[in-house]
Amino acid sequence: MSKLTFRGGVHPYDGKNLSKDKPIKTIVPKGEMVYPLSQHIGAPAVPVVKKGDRVLGGQKIAEAGGFVSAPIYATVSGTVKTIEPRRVVTGDLVNSIIIDNDGIFEEVSYTPHDVTTLDKKEIITLIQEAGIVGMGGAGFPTHVKLSPKEPEKIEYVIANCAECEPYLTSDYRRMLEEPQKLIDGLKIMLRLFDNAQGILAIEDNKTDCIELLSNLVQNEERISVKSLKTKYPQGAERQLIYATTGRAINSSMLPADAGCVVDNVDTVVAIYHAVIEGKPLMNRIVTVTGDAIREPRNFYVRIGMNYKDLIDEAGGFQTEPEKVVSGGPMMGFALFDLNVPTTKTASALLCLTHDEVSAMEPSPCINCGRCVEVCPGRVMPKKLAELAQRHDEEAFVANDGMECCECGCCSYVCPAKRQLTQSIKSMRKTILGKRKK
Amino acid sequence: MEKLFQVSSNPHIRASVTTARIMQYVVIALLPATVFGVFHFGIHAFLLIAITVATTVLSEYIYGKCMKRKDTIWDFSAVVTGLLLALNLPPKAPLWIGVIGGMFAILVVKMLFGGLGQNFMNPALGARCFLLISFTSIMTNFDCDAYTGATPLAAIKAGEQAPQLIDMVIGKTAGTIGETSMIALLIGAAFLLIIKVIDLRVPGSYILSFVVFILLFGGRGLDINYLLSQLAGGGLMLGAFFMATDYVTRPITPRGQYVFGIFLGIMTGIFRVFGPSAEGVSYAIILGNLLVPLIEKVTRPRAFGKK
Numbered sequence: 001m002s003k004l005t006f007r008g009g010v011h012p013y014d015g016k017n018l019s020k021d022k023p024i025k026t027i028v029p030k031g032e033m034v035y036p037l038s039q040h041i042g043a044p045a046v047p048v049v050k051k052g053d054r055v056l057g058g059q060k061i062a063e064a065g066g067f068v069s070a071p072i073y074a075t076v077s078g079t080v081k082t083i084e085p086r087r088v089v090t091g092d093l094v095n096s097i098i099i100d101n102d103g104i105f106e107e108v109s110y111t112p113h114d115v116t117t118l119d120k121k122e123i124i125t126l127i128q129e130a131g132i133v134g135m136g137g138a139g140f141p142t143h144v145k146l147s148p149k150e151p152e153k154i155e156y157v158i159a160n161c162a163e164c165e166p167y168l169t170s171d172y173r174r175m176l177e178e179p180q181k182l183i184d185g186l187k188i189m190l191r192l193f194d195n196a197q198g199i200l201a202i203e204d205n206k207t208d209c210i211e212l213l214s215n216l217v218q219n220e221e222r223i224s225v226k227s228l229k230t231k232y233p234q235g236a237e238r239q240l241i242y243a244t245t246g247r248a249i250n251s252s253m254l255p256a257d258a259g260c261v262v263d264n265v266d267t268v269v270a271i272y273h274a275v276i277e278g279k280p281l282m283n284r285i286v287t288v289t290g291d292a293i294r295e296p297r298n299f300y301v302r303i304g305m306n307y308k309d310l311i312d313e314a315g316g317f318q319t320e321p322e323k324v325v326s327g328g329p330m331m332g333f334a335l336f337d338l339n340v341p342t343t344k345t346a347s348a349l350l351c352l353t354h355d356e357v358s359a360m361e362p363s364p365c366i367n368c369g370r371c372v373e374v375c376p377g378r379v380m381p382k383k384l385a386e387l388a389q390r391h392d393e394e395a396f397v398a399n400d401g402m403e404c405c406e407c408g409c410c411s412y413v414c415p416a417k418r419q420l421t422q423s424i425k426s427m428r429k430t431i432l433g434k435r436k437k
Numbered sequence: 438m439e440k441l442f443q444v445s446s447n448p449h450i451r452a453s454v455t456t457a458r459i460m461q462y463v464v465i466a467l468l469p470a471t472v473f474g475v476f477h478f479g480i481h482a483f484l485l486i487a488i489t490v491a492t493t494v495l496s497e498y499i500y501g502k503c504m505k506r507k508d509t510i511w512d513f514s515a516v517v518t519g520l521l522l523a524l525n526l527p528p529k530a531p532l533w534i535g536v537i538g539g540m541f542a543i544l545v546v547k548m549l550f551g552g553l554g555q556n557f558m559n560p561a562l563g564a565r566c567f568l569l570i571s572f573t574s575i576m577t578n579f580d581c582d583a584y585t586g587a588t589p590l591a592a593i594k595a596g597e598q599a600p601q602l603i604d605m606v607i608g609k610t611a612g613t614i615g616e617t618s619m620i621a622l623l624i625g626a627a628f629l630l631i632i633k634v635i636d637l638r639v640p641g642s643y644i645l646s647f648v649v650f651i652l653l654f655g656g657r658g659l660d661i662n663y664l665l666s667q668l669a670g671g672g673l674m675l676g677a678f679f680m681a682t683d684y685v686t687r688p689i690t691p692r693g694q695y696v697f698g699i700f701l702g703i704m705t706g707i708f709r710v711f712g713p714s715a716e717g718v719s720y721a722i723i724l725g726n727l728l729v730p731l732i733e734k735v736t737r738p739r740a741f742g743k744k
Contacts (some may be wrong), residue, residue, distance in 0.1 A: 410449030
């Protein structure tokens with residue numbers, strides 16, 4: 001049987017060995033906690049607490065600002081210090097609720113549910129109320145994904161266990177340590193879609209996860225494990241859907257148009273916590289890694305913690321990093337400063353001793369075509385970057401510039417070290433900005 | 438203020454391959470043919486190669502200095518151009534031919550159009566065609582110590598006795614310095630294919646369509662000997678694997694590369710079968726180079742998920 005995959009993609013050094021064999025460690029936050037009101041795609045959340053209020057862990061501190069939005073919960077007990085703009089990973093200043101952690105970790109009481117007694121609407125409401133968003137990085141509110149126009153037309157619910165970004169091992173550890181939660185989370189999602197099959201889509205470099213989960217779902221009629229070829233960006237939504245189902249969607253379509261719903265491992269587990277245990281989204285797993293980190297590993301982190309504390313927990317820096325990335329090396333955000341909070345979408349903190357980007361100066365394009373070969377969106381990055389530099393919006397759109405998913409393969413592979421992704425990305429941002437108006 | 442970290446747009450890692458590395462690989466891949474040419478044709482061939490490469494590199498260096506541009510000779514593309522041009526020269530051509538050709542390739546065909554990546558025509562081939570038109574008798578005189586007279590293809594065209602096929606494959610025939618040994622060229626080509634600097638789209642479709650053309654219009658029917666002579670006896674191997682595959686002057690679109698290769702095969706066939714000269718590879722390729730923008734336009738890949 002040919003392997004499940006897509007056309008294009010790259011094989012960067014994966015760096016997963018740094019952190020993959022150490023169990024997840026829970027860390028206890030101290031000091032100030034920061035909760036940006038925009039940790040998701042859609043309207044910012046609206047604070048429901050004010051300065052001086054005492055809050056408990058698990059208490060709602062901001063409510064959703066609309067349907068496409070998500071509430072935010074305190075993850076520690078303490079007092080609301082202030083609400084002010086704070087720097088987040090993208091470099092933007094975002095209005096944030098700041099809570100002084102009192103170190104008691106007093107929490108509200110949670111109401112567990114028996115999922116068999118809940119109807120579909122109640123399940124979705126629980127997920128919506130828990131503030132769950134796509135935790136793979138996009139931050140799209142999960143309840144919106146789970147509410148397609150025609151739920152009976154959904155044929156596949158795919159748990160994205162690809163973890164194709166180099167260095168990241170948080171999903172890997174989660175699958176090994178809490179596989180049953182992942183399966184139970186997926187089963188909850190399947191309750192919403194009567195005609196759907198559940199798929200655990202895992203890259204074949206994680207053979208132990210494939211084996212473990214395959215055994216656990218042996219008797220599950222509606223769930224199967226699918227092994228995917230290890231290749232970046234196997235976990236990109238459109239590529240994942242294509243690899244697992246053979247269905248291709250473009251940028252103006254939704255996964256639901258191909259009868260699919262896709263959510264990543266952490267998100268599915270969050271659904272489990274929300275529905276079964278009644279707990280809102282308060283934690284996530286973060287991989288702290290890179291050659292500059294003394295003891296790379298995965299941490300069970302309370303959202304709102306400062307990145308600096310995460311570095312300290314990993315033994316600090318063994319060498320001075322030139323570059324620190326929030327997320328993976330292919331799509332993450334470079335930070336100029338560590339003083340930013342962990343958000344719902346922060347999958348990793350990657351600290352590199354050498355920055356390969358600034359070390360190499362861009363030179364003229366030699367038209368080698370490597371960018372075209374690797375582009376999973378099958379566009380022509382070289383051409384689009386040229387059009388972007390000339391700021392030719394019309395031609396950029398006509399040449400399918402909006403089909404780019406910004407995965408970074410073109411810049412990665414370019415022998416002339418040109419900033420293709422960057423040029424295309426900024427042009428896309430400009431055009432999308434105009435469309436919104 | 439604390440020291441800040443480097444920031445840039447994603448991705449934050451880069452593959453190790455560089456332009457200079459690719460060019461060095463191409464030089465390495467040309468070495469078997471180069472070494473064979475030198476041993477086969479003698480010391481003058483070596484001097485011609487050396488002076489041509491020196492000229493292309495020096496021309497680029499001086500041009501950069503005069504125009505106050507960044508020094509670009511370390512991308513090794515000028516070395517590739519010089520070497521390719523030299524391999525396309527007759528073994529006994531005077532050294533000044535290499536100098537004029539090298540200067541024309543770099544200054545006129547490459548740098549005046551903006552340097553590496555901007556030229557619309559393969560510089561080595563542009564210079565070769567310039568020399569062929571300007572100094573026809575020198576460029577078509579393949580007499581040397583070992584052989585007198587015609588190249589295998591010219592002999593066949595004139596109805597004379599052609600060399601043994603095995604000699605053509607090994608390269609013990611008359612011809613330009615680098616084109617005679619099919620084996621040496623194929624070793625270099627295999628190296629480039631294995632390390633994925635080139636792929637088979639252009640050379641494969643080029644050679645295949647050429648074979649089909651010769652079978653249909655060569656006037657010899659299914660004459661295997663004639664067909665193999667056409668493949669091994671001229672500049673086709675050097676052209677198909679080392680010049681038609683030049684990144685800058687072939688289409689970037691995968692489908693376009695097939696179209697380009699097929700076009701070259703047909704044109705080479707027409708030039709060889711119906712033209713006055715026995716050869717046709719160089720002209721076919723530069724003609725193909727001119728069509729690249731058009732080919733790219735009509736063969737733009739369809740974006741993922743678009744109908």
